[in-house]
Amino acid sequence: MNYGIGEASRATGIKVPTIRYYEGVGLLSPPTRSEGKQRRYQPADIARLNFIRHARDLGFEIGDIRELLTLSTRPDQSCDQVDVITRRHLSDVERRIAQLSALRVELLRMVNECTHGRIYECRVIESIQEAGGA
Amino acid sequence: MNYGIGEASRATGIKVPTIRYYEGVGLLSPPTRSEGKQRRYQPADIARLNFIRHARDLGFEIGDIRELLTLSTRPDQSCDQVDVITRRHLSDVERRIAQLSALRVELLRMVNECTHGRIYECRVIESIQEAGGA
DNA sequence: GTACAACCTCTAGCGACTAGAGGTTCAAGG
DNA sequence: CCTTGAACCTCTAGTCGCTAGAGGTTGTAC
Numbered sequence: 491m492n493y494g495i496g497e498a499s500r501a502t503g504i505k506v507p508t509i510r511y512y513e514g515v516g517l518l519s520p521p522t523r524s525e526g527k528q529r530r531y532q533p534a535d536i537a538r539l540n541f542i543r544h545a546r547d548l549g550f551e552i553g554d555i556r557e558l559l560t561l562s563t564r565p566d567q568s569c570d571q572v573d574v575i576t577r578r579h580l581s582d583v584e585r586r587i588a589q590l591s592a593l594r595v596e597l598l599r600m601v602n603e604c605t606h607g608r609i610y611e612c613r614v615i616e617s618i619q620e621a622g623g624a
Numbered sequence: 625m626n627y628g629i630g631e632a633s634r635a636t637g638i639k640v641p642t643i644r645y646y647e648g649v650g651l652l653s654p655p656t657r658s659e660g661k662q663r664r665y666q667p668a669d670i671a672r673l674n675f676i677r678h679a680r681d682l683g684f685e686i687g688d689i690r691e692l693l694t695l696s697t698r699p700d701q702s703c704d705q706v707d708v709i710t711r712r713h714l715s716d717v718e719r720r721i722a723q724l725s726a727l728r729v730e731l732l733r734m735v736n737e738c739t740h741g742r743i744y745e746c747r748v749i750e751s752i753q754e755a756g757g758a
Numbered sequence: 759g760t761a762c763a764a765c766c767t768c769t770a771g772c773g774a775c776t777a778g779a780g781g782t783t784c785a786a787g788g
Numbered sequence: 789c790c791t792t793g794a795a796c797c798t799c800t801a802g803t804c805g806c807t808a809g810a811g812g813t814t815g816t817a818c
Contacts, residue, residue, distance in 0.1 A: 495795085558749070587725060663765085
């Protein structure tokens with residue numbers, strides 16, 4: 491049994507154009523084609539797409555996923571590299587959380603100072619004019 | 625006194641090509657030019673650029689900044705719209721923090737389960753294969 | 759007058775898709 | 789067998805907020 495691209499899409503939750511995009515950037519090798527040159531996917535392709543989707547859900551970028559996919563096909567190698575990629579991504583996520591949290595504090599301060607008057611006395615506008623965050 | 629684009633850049637911390645970009649997207653109206661058609665900025669332009677920079681530092685997107693700039697030139701209007709824009713941005717920031725925090729928990733769980741063995745028993749790879757976050 | 763930094767415009771690239779045009783193939787029903 | 793229409797195909801361009809580079813011009817200091 492094989493899948494058309496639409497079935498693959500429904501099976502994985504990845505949109506049809508995105509599947510083609512993944513093929514284009516080399517995450518997925520070109521599948522076999524029907525006589526009329528339409529893509530036909532095998533269960534292994536579906537598994538690979540699911541892997542990609544889960545990794546994207548976890549925020550890994552395409553380059554990392556490419557590497558993780560390669561590593562996952564070398565079961566005997568040490569998983570150190572997997573660990574490195576994951577930790578690097580984790581610290582990236584933590585850095586972004588920190589940045590956004592600082593922003594949040596600043597924005598909260600601004601909206602809390604708002605007295606709902608006229609623009610000329612608007613504390614939000616003043617905050618942006620005077621200094622700004624980060 | 626007026627400023628060349630390089631001076632404007634140093635005065636505001638916005639890179640030269642970015643200043644031209646802001647002009648292109650209509651955040652900044654085209655300045656006067658020298659005889660040789662080079663841009664000459666006035667102090668009011670510098671103030672506007674500083675406003676833009678601070679707003680960008682606070683994470684506002686270009687469209688929002690355009691609106692905030694327009695509003696800031698209408699001192700008699702109510703600042704309700706400013707409040708709306710700011711609160712909308714704030715909740716966007718909070719949404720992103722929540723997403724990233726969930727991601728962080730998942731990634732932490734994954735790296736903590738890592739036993740530094742071989743790929744075939746790698747818990748990180750397994751996590752991605754099995755389910756994935758979000 | 760000449761050197762050279764600073765400026766100019768224009769195009770293309772980043773990441774990860776998404777949208778649309780314009781054409782072809784597949785599967786089901788008559 | 790034939791037609792309908794959904795699903796498929798390729799290709800290009802757009803999103804966002806810049807950034808980089810090519811190739812040419814202007815401003816300023818000596």
